Amino acid sequence: LIVATALYLSLKSKYNKEIHLKVEMFLKTYGSSKPTRYTFSKVKKITKRFKDKLGQGGFGSVYKGKLPNGMPVAVKMLKNSTGEGEEFINEVATIGRIHHANIVRLLGFCSEGTRRDLIYELMPNESLEKYIFSHDSTISQELLVPNKMIDIALGVARGMEYLHQGCNQRILHFDIKPHNILLDYNFNPKISDFGLAKLCARDQSIVTLTAARGTMGYIAPELYSRNFGGISYKSDVYSFGMLVLEMMNGRRNSDPGTENQNDIYLPEWIYERVSSGQSIVLSREITEAQKEIVR
The missing domain is CATH 1.10.510.10 (Transferase(Phosphotransferase) domain 1)
Incomplete structure (x- = not known):
């Protein structure tokens, strides 16, 4: 059992490192037009240590926060198991550099170790x-x-x-x-x-x-x-x-x-x-x- 547990943890660590490298490679090739990158410590400050939870789904949890300039935001904390970083990459690649009145704005993100967070403008009236x-x-x-x-x-x-x-x-x-x-x-x-x-x-x-x-x-x-x-x-x-x-x-x-x-x-x-x-x-x-x- 101990050997099996050690093997599992080793494989999981290797898998997480591969995802991290994949995400970092994407961010490097994405260019300077991507949204603001925040450290996880900054994300904790923005959300007041994830104090106000707005919702939860298969992707992870969403918390209410406020940027240093006072702008209210919604922070989506992705689960570590969310597909090989695909959801994170898709979000940044698609809405990371587009602006339209009828598309929610991605204002920032965090990619640190196994953590993936996405920071959006807050939609106070929730979903349709x-x-x-x-x-x-x-x-x-x-x-x-x-x-x-x-x-x-x-x-x-x-x-x-x-x-x-x-x-x-x-x-x-x-x-x-x-x-x-x-x-x-x-x-x-x-x-x-x-x-x-x-x-x-x-x-x-x-x-x-x-x-x-x-x-x-x-x-x-x-x-x-x-x-x-x-x-x-x-x-x-x-x-x-x-x-x-x-x-x-x-x-x-x-x-x-x-x-x-x-x-x-x-x-x-x-x-x-x-x-x-x-x-x-x-x-x-x-x-x-x-x-x-x-x-």
């Missing part, structure tokens, strides 16, 4: 998911009116257009969903979480992936099977379409708890009604003009 699926009466109902939902959808679309068409290299997000749409002080939407993103040349219409990536329910069919066509920026458009359906209907794209078993999958429910000429009864009433915008 909190608002469109919640039945909590204390949540502001002003956000749930159709006009505001349409504004948010258009903001997300502008952010995606910039990623796909406005950058030197096309950025494919591969995880567009309500949880990854953050809202600022004025409820303006910003696309976040680029851990699964992929860069490709702007003239490259099809990309290659070794496996499907994204969140179940939002993943385009072609990521599962090439019978549906090649993988491209249109895969993000599919996810966006699913997002809009959820925003306007107020329910998740797959709802096993629904009374009618035929209504479990939201896109199928909508398709059947459209193809048969039936009206689509949305949870949020909208005007005819708004329906045209949605179409």
